[in-house]
Every structure is written in structure tokens, then in C-alpha cells.
Amino acid sequence: MTRLRKARDRLRKNGTGITLVFIIPYTVLFVVFRIGPAVAGLLLGFSNYQITGVVSWAGLANFRSLFTDPLFWNALRVTVIYTVIAVPLTVVVSLGMAQLCARSIRGIKVYRALYFLPVITSLVTSSVIWQWIYSYNGPANWFFGAIGLGAVPWLSSNAMVLPSLSLMSVWTRFGFDMLILLAGLLAIPKEYTEAAMIDGASAWARFTRVTLPQLKPALFFVVILEVIQSFQVFDIIYVMTGGGPGQSSYSLVYLIYDQGFRYFDFGYASAAGVVLFAITLVVSLWQRRVFREDAR
Amino acid sequence: MRIRTAATLLAAGVVTLTAACGAVNVGGSGSTVGAVPANPAKVSGTVTMWIYPIDPTREQADWAPRVAAFERKYPHVKVNVVVQPWANRDEQLQTAIAGGKAPDVVYMIPDQIPGYASNGSLADVSSLVASDKSDFRPDALKALSYGGKLYGVPLLTQVTTLLANKKAMKAAGISRAPKTWGDLLADAPKLKRAGYYATEYDADPTQTLNETFYPLLWQAGGQVLTPDGTKAAFDSAAGVAALTFLTKLVNGGYVPRDSLTTPPQPDTDPIEQGKVGFVMAGDVAALIPTKAMPLSGWAVYPPLSAGSAGSAGPGAKPVSYGTVGGLSILSGSKDKTAAAAWVNWVTSTGQMKSYDKSHHYFPARSSAGTLFPRSTLEGKEERLLPDMTIGSIGLKSRQLMGVISPHIQAALLGQATPRQALSAAASAADNLLSRG
Structure with a gap:
């Protein structure tokens, strides 16, 4: 009894009690709905699972099939290329927009809200709009025709489809990243840039030597988020290209969807999911390390 | 501590998996x-x-x-x-x-x-x-x-059968609906001059081949698989003829280019906008009447056959899905x-x-x-x-479409000849079928 009272007093005194009250509900939900299914997915990768509940142990068979399947390697290649194009593009645009929005000009709050609109627009709706923009007789080709460049095969060329999808992804994502970077920018004490200005640093030097290093935590967060988002690209491909032309936009998550929900091979789909998880984890840890080393 | 945490997570996973499996277990054989x-x-x-x-x-x-x-x-x-x-x-x-x-x-x-x-x-x-x-x-x-x-x-x-846009036919001066592929190819330039596409071909990989490529294959007397269902048969002369016919339509500019790569969307589909002369495998119940294209604007005709203008080819038949x-x-x-x-x-x-x-x-x-x-x-x-x-129904019918569609699309986008595309598709299909 005394021990219980002591523990209670300790929790009260150092504030741990109230902290736990706030943390535990989320932790429980996170474990049940995130960690649990993730571990279940991992186990499914080693099994043959039927939706009626029949599960049999498959060992490494699903992974062996996966690594000898040209479709998997194509999907991985597509996902990596998409990530390489989409992530830097999104981060650069977000950073530029955050810089613009950090200025105190009239109506800046309205601009910020407008830039955020694509983020809260449904991805499917955005995809349908962009499908129209990219269509053969659509506004994008009308513009290129008007300036004498001719029609661009936005979604019908193997080489153009991933850059086109990346461009659309920038439009849907930059508003969110911009807000994070904007918060980071506004948190940088003005004294730093003012001191650099007095020392005669140019605008570019102030940006690269003062702003960027100070923005590193926010940038790290944005890059990690974008890499994860890009590795999980699905919706826009599902609506806009169906993985085509050919298999030029057939991403890893699209493969998982196809194998699971279209072909009923949940074990195989889960194995692909495990590989995707492993890749994302390794890339995230590597990024974390790079950003940390730079910070020293 | 870390080991304990990992064990807890694993246990949670097992619990979730077990829950996901549910109580239903019928041994995979169903019931009667x-x-x-x-x-x-x-x-x-x-x-x-x-x-x-x-x-x-x-x-x-x-x-x-x-x-x-x-x-x-x-x-x-x-x-x-x-x-x-x-x-x-x-x-x-x-x-x-x-x-x-x-x-x-x-x-x-x-x-x-x-x-x-x-x-x-x-x-x-x-x-x-x-x-x-x-x-x-x-x-x-x-x-x-x-x-x-x-x-x-x-x-x-x-x-599914041949649906004709009456207004487009009249504008192009076509008095008789096409009976063969050759007839449609002959009508196509007339429709194009009148501002219509001859037809629409949805080639994006999400489309069912039952309403796109397979009917053409059957019309030329071909089959998707060999009779025992173990090998691809669509890379036959009939298949090549069907894909060649489609490439002629595409290369002539007689089909909407977007339909080759992007899934059709309501409201922007040229068929619903009344911009397409003929639908090769359409059905009345699936038509969405619009202001531009009411149901009364359509006419129904028998499916096409393979063949040149005016005469069906050997083995050709007016069949559809x-x-x-x-x-x-x-x-x-x-x-x-x-x-x-x-x-x-x-x-x-x-x-x-x-x-x-x-x-x-x-x-x-x-x-x-x-x-x-x-x-x-x-x-x-x-x-x-x-x-x-009804075509070929099998456990891998859908997967087969998944491996064939990208190759057909590649041929229509000019990235392979019909023969090359079907040969590559057949090889992928055989590989899929051999996996048991």
C-alpha cells in the first residue's frame, strides 16, 4: 500500500502521470493499427494466405519468386526513378515557395492558404484534373503549341510519364512541405541574417551559409516525408495511367495492389510490402545519418 | 529491453494476423x-x-x-x-x-x-x-x-456489339454500317474529315481485354490460349492481323490518342461527347446518355468480322464478347x-x-x-x-490480361511491331501459365 502511494506521489511530483495519460491512448492505437498490421504483413510475406482464413507456411518461397520476377525489378526501378525525380523537385519548389511566403507582403496569408489548397484536395480529383491538363488536346499542349513547341506526349511516352507524374505530385505536395519549411524559416532569428548582411554577405551567401544550415531539421523532416510518400506512390498512377504506357509507371505499391486485390496472392503482395518497408527504412536511416554528420 | 519490445511487437503481430484470419476456415475447398x-x-x-x-x-x-x-x-x-x-x-x-x-x-x-x-x-x-x-x-x-x-x-x-453514332454516320456520308475491319478502315477517313473519330480503343492496362483486344482476335478466328489452356495462342496470324488492324486505326489518327494511355473518365470520354463514330464492343445498357449523345443517337449492328472492305476473311466470324x-x-x-x-x-x-x-x-x-x-x-x-x-475463363484470366495489355499498348504507341509485341506478350503469358 505504502509502495503504491509512493509510486503515485512520484508520478504526481515529476509530471510523469499526466504525460502517460496523454501518451498511452495514442500509443495503444499506434500499436494496434500501425505496428500490429505491419508485423502481420511481415508474417504474411512468409505464408500463403487465402481470404477464407487458410494460412500455410511458405518460408522464403514468396521472396524467391519476387526476386526472380522481372515485374518486381521493373516496379522497383520505376519507384526509384520516380523518387529521384519527385523528391528534389518537390523540396526545391517547397523551399522556394516558403522563402516567398516568409516575406511580409500584403495578403500573404491569402497566398499561403491558396498554396495549401492542393494538399486538401482529394488525390483522385487532382489526378482527374491533371489527366485533362495532360491530355493530347488539353491546356498543357495548347500552351506548348501556342509557343511553337508542339504537343508533348505527357502520359503516352515511356520517357515522359514519370516526370509528368512527378510534376503533378509537386503540385499536390508542395503546400504541406512549404508550411513546415516556412515555420522553420520564421524560427530563424533575424539577427543572424542581419549580421551576415552587415558583414557584406550576398543574398545567395546568406541563404546558403545562414538560412539552409538553420533549416536543416525542417529540411530533414520534409525530405524523409517526401521519400516515404514517393516510395508509396499509387493513387495518381491508378487514376492517371494504370501503370502504363507499357509498364513505365508500374510502381511497387501498384504491384502490391495488383498481386493482392486483383490476383488474390496476398503472401506475394506482402513479401513485396516487406521489401518496400526494408528499402524505406534503410533510406530513412541513411538520410538520418547524413543529416546528423553534416550537423556536427 | 529492446528484445522485450521486439517480442511484444511480434506477439501483437501474431494476434493481429490471427484476428485477420478470422474464424472462417473452410479448407480452401468451399462448401455445397x-x-x-x-x-x-x-x-x-x-x-x-x-x-x-x-x-x-x-x-x-x-x-x-x-x-x-x-x-x-x-x-x-x-x-x-x-x-x-x-x-x-x-x-x-x-x-x-x-x-x-x-x-x-x-x-x-x-x-x-x-x-x-x-x-x-x-x-x-x-x-x-x-x-x-x-x-x-x-x-x-x-x-x-x-x-x-x-x-x-x-x-x-x-x-457487346457494334454501336453506331447516327449523327456521325450522316455527317460523314456513311449510309451502311461497316461489316468488316476493312469497311471500318474505309469509313475512318470520311469520319475524320467530318470531325469524328472512327472508334475508341481503351488500351491502358486497367481495361479488360474482353471488350478490347479479345473480340478482334476472335473475329479473326484466333483464340487466347491453346485448347488445353497451358500455352498462349494469341500470337497467331489472327492475333497479328487484329493488332495490325488496330495500329492502322491509331496511325491514321482515327482513335483518340488519350484513350491509348489513360483510363476514360466520365464527362471527358469522347464516346459520351458524341465524337466517336463506332464503338466496336459496346452494349446499350452500359451507355451513359448525355446531352451530346442521347440513347436515341445510337444504332445497334452485328459485330465486325476480320476481312477487307466488303468481304470477310477466311475463318473470320462476326463474334463479340x-x-x-x-x-x-x-x-x-x-x-x-x-x-x-x-x-x-x-x-x-x-x-x-x-x-x-x-x-x-x-x-x-x-x-x-x-x-x-x-x-x-x-x-x-x-x-x-x-x-x-464468354471467352476463356480460368484462374489466371485476369493475370494474363495484366501481362498481355502492356505489350498491346506498346504496339499501339509504336514501340514494337504487332508481331514483336504479341511474341513478347506470349512469352510472358507462357511464363505465367508455367508457374502453375
Whole structure:
């Protein structure tokens, strides 16, 4: 009894009690709905699972099939290329927009809200709009025709489809990243840039030597988020290209969807999911390390 | 501490997996539905049926009087009809089955049957047609069968055929609808000059080949697979001819370019905008009337045959794809007898006739006769039912389409010749089929 009272007093005194009250509900939900299914997915990768509940142990068979399947390697290649194009593009645009929005000009709050609109627009709706923009007789080709460049095969060329999808992804994502970077920018004490200005640093030097290093935590967060988002690209491909032309936009998550929900091979789909998880984890840890080393 | 955390997470995963597996375990072989007792009073239970907006304007309202009539006849049975959206229907159904929350009865089409039947989700309903099997169209029963067992009782049949835009024909000065591929190729420049596409070909990999490439293959006398189903057969001379015909249409600028790469969207589809002269494998019930293209603007003609202008080629036939919609009973149903009574009643001649007529489809029973006058669009289609084929239905039908479609698309985008594309597709298909 005394021990219980002591523990209670300790929790009260150092504030741990109230902290736990706030943390535990989320932790429980996170474990049940995130960690649990993730571990279940991992186990499914080693099994043959039927939706009626029949599960049999498959060992490494699903992974062996996966690594000898040209479709998997194509999907991985597509996902990596998409990530390489989409992530830097999104981060650069977000950073530029955050810089613009950090200025105190009239109506800046309205601009910020407008830039955020694509983020809260449904991805499917955005995809349908962009499908129209990219269509053969659509506004994008009308513009290129008007300036004498001719029609661009936005979604019908193997080489153009991933850059086109990346461009659309920038439009849907930059508003969110911009807000994070904007918060980071506004948190940088003005004294730093003012001191650099007095020392005669140019605008570019102030940006690269003062702003960027100070923005590193926010940038790290944005890059990690974008890499994860890009590795999980699905919706826009599902609506806009169906993985085509050919298999030029057939991403890893699209493969998982196809194998699971279209072909009923949940074990195989889960194995692909495990590989995707492993890749994302390794890339995230590597990024974390790079950003940390730079910070020293 | 870390080991303990990992162990806890693993345990949570096992618990989740076990929960996900649910209590249903039928050993993957499904179950069998017995005969329905003759006395309705002896049947009891609750039946939930998932149907889809087969006619979006009336589906919900249409079922209420049917359910009321059934419940009057079977006073101890309660029926809930749930109209689910078409979108993501397989994901929805699979999740429901896995979670033990599946309906008792579900509407299915032939290419869904092998997947669900092979994993034991569906019950064998052969007994429900045992007494009047000869009344059902043999093709309809075959379409809903897998491994020698019947997994759905046919409710409706549908046929795709050649649909013509009357306004486009008039504007292009075409007095007779094309009968062969050559006829269509001859009409195409006239339509283009008048501001219309000759046809639309949806080549993005999400489209079913049953309504795009396969009908052309069959029209040229080809088949998708060898008779034993173990090898690809579509890379034959017939297949090359079909794909060559399509590339001529594409290269001539006679089909909307966007339809080759992007899934058609409502409102922007050139067919609905009245910009397409002919739909090669369309059906009246699936047409969405718009201001630009009302139903009255369409005319129905027999499917095309392979061949040059004015004459069909050797082995060519005016054939197209037709499908069947049926009601399947889930293995996990707790009231299979009540579900069987409901399915039997809905697919009886009288009910089938009234449902099919109101939904612009055709009955799967010969005793239902023909439903539509010859002068109507549906009537013209109904008389083309003998020209329909259900194609090849197998466990890997959908996967096959997944490996063939990208190669056909590549040929249409000029990235491969028809022969190269079909040869590569056949090699991928053989690889898939050999995996067992």
C-alpha cells in the first residue's frame, strides 16, 4: 500500500502521470493499427494466405519468386526513378515557395492558404484534373503549341510519364512541405541574417551559409516525408495511367495492389510490402545519418 | 529491453494476423448448397445480399418490392439487399470475407468466379439448377462454373456489339454500317474529315481485354490460349492481323490518342461527347446518355468480322464478347438454405424476366423468351446473343490480361511491331501459365 502511494506521489511530483495519460491512448492505437498490421504483413510475406482464413507456411518461397520476377525489378526501378525525380523537385519548389511566403507582403496569408489548397484536395480529383491538363488536346499542349513547341506526349511516352507524374505530385505536395519549411524559416532569428548582411554577405551567401544550415531539421523532416510518400506512390498512377504506357509507371505499391486485390496472392503482395518497408527504412536511416554528420 | 519490445511487437503481430484470419476456415475447398425445402415455412434465417448499381437509376428502389414479395412467400426469412458501389468491389468483398463479415449472397461476373472459387470463398450451387438445368443457356452456366462445379446461378446475360453514332454516320456520308475491319478502315477517313473519330480503343492496362483486344482476335478466328489452356495462342496470324488492324486505326489518327494511355473518365470520354463514330464492343445498357449523345443517337449492328472492305476473311466470324451476371452464395453464409431459397426465387423465370427487362439486359433462361421488340436498341442486341462468346475463363484470366495489355499498348504507341509485341506478350503469358 505504502509502495503504491509512493509510486503515485512520484508520478504526481515529476509530471510523469499526466504525460502517460496523454501518451498511452495514442500509443495503444499506434500499436494496434500501425505496428500490429505491419508485423502481420511481415508474417504474411512468409505464408500463403487465402481470404477464407487458410494460412500455410511458405518460408522464403514468396521472396524467391519476387526476386526472380522481372515485374518486381521493373516496379522497383520505376519507384526509384520516380523518387529521384519527385523528391528534389518537390523540396526545391517547397523551399522556394516558403522563402516567398516568409516575406511580409500584403495578403500573404491569402497566398499561403491558396498554396495549401492542393494538399486538401482529394488525390483522385487532382489526378482527374491533371489527366485533362495532360491530355493530347488539353491546356498543357495548347500552351506548348501556342509557343511553337508542339504537343508533348505527357502520359503516352515511356520517357515522359514519370516526370509528368512527378510534376503533378509537386503540385499536390508542395503546400504541406512549404508550411513546415516556412515555420522553420520564421524560427530563424533575424539577427543572424542581419549580421551576415552587415558583414557584406550576398543574398545567395546568406541563404546558403545562414538560412539552409538553420533549416536543416525542417529540411530533414520534409525530405524523409517526401521519400516515404514517393516510395508509396499509387493513387495518381491508378487514376492517371494504370501503370502504363507499357509498364513505365508500374510502381511497387501498384504491384502490391495488383498481386493482392486483383490476383488474390496476398503472401506475394506482402513479401513485396516487406521489401518496400526494408528499402524505406534503410533510406530513412541513411538520410538520418547524413543529416546528423553534416550537423556536427 | 529492446528484445522485450521486439517480442511484444511480434506477439501483437501474431494476434493481429490471427484476428485477420478470422474464424472462417473452410479448407480452401468451399462448401455445397443443398436443395431448398419445398415448404417455404420450413426455411428460416437472415440473408444479406450485395448487389451493385447494375442500373444506377433504379437499383435501390427496384429491390424493395421483390424483397417484400419474397418475404411474403417465405415468412421466416429476412432479406437485406445492400447496393454496393462498383468501385473497389473486389477489395471490399475480400476484406469482408477475411474479416468474417461477408454477405450471404453476392452478384458476380465470370472472371471473378475462378479466384473466389479456388480459395474456397464460394459454395457450389449446382443443386439449385439441378431440376431445370436445360432451361439455362449452356454458355451462361459454363461462364459461372469452375472446376466442374457451378458457383453462381445466372441472373442476366449481356452482349457487346457494334454501336453506331447516327449523327456521325450522316455527317460523314456513311449510309451502311461497316461489316468488316476493312469497311471500318474505309469509313475512318470520311469520319475524320467530318470531325469524328472512327472508334475508341481503351488500351491502358486497367481495361479488360474482353471488350478490347479479345473480340478482334476472335473475329479473326484466333483464340487466347491453346485448347488445353497451358500455352498462349494469341500470337497467331489472327492475333497479328487484329493488332495490325488496330495500329492502322491509331496511325491514321482515327482513335483518340488519350484513350491509348489513360483510363476514360466520365464527362471527358469522347464516346459520351458524341465524337466517336463506332464503338466496336459496346452494349446499350452500359451507355451513359448525355446531352451530346442521347440513347436515341445510337444504332445497334452485328459485330465486325476480320476481312477487307466488303468481304470477310477466311475463318473470320462476326463474334463479340458477352457476359453473364449471377448470384453466388458465400461459403461462410450461416443461413445457406435461406440464401439458396432467395437465389432460387430471384432467378426464377418470372423474376428474371422482370429484373432483366427493367435493367435492359437479357434472360439466361430460354423459358423467359425474348424480352424486347426487334425495333428497339435492346431488341436488336438481344437477337445477337448467339454471336456472343464468354471467352476463356480460368484462374489466371485476369493475370494474363495484366501481362498481355502492356505489350498491346506498346504496339499501339509504336514501340514494337504487332508481331514483336504479341511474341513478347506470349512469352510472358507462357511464363505465367508455367508457374502453375
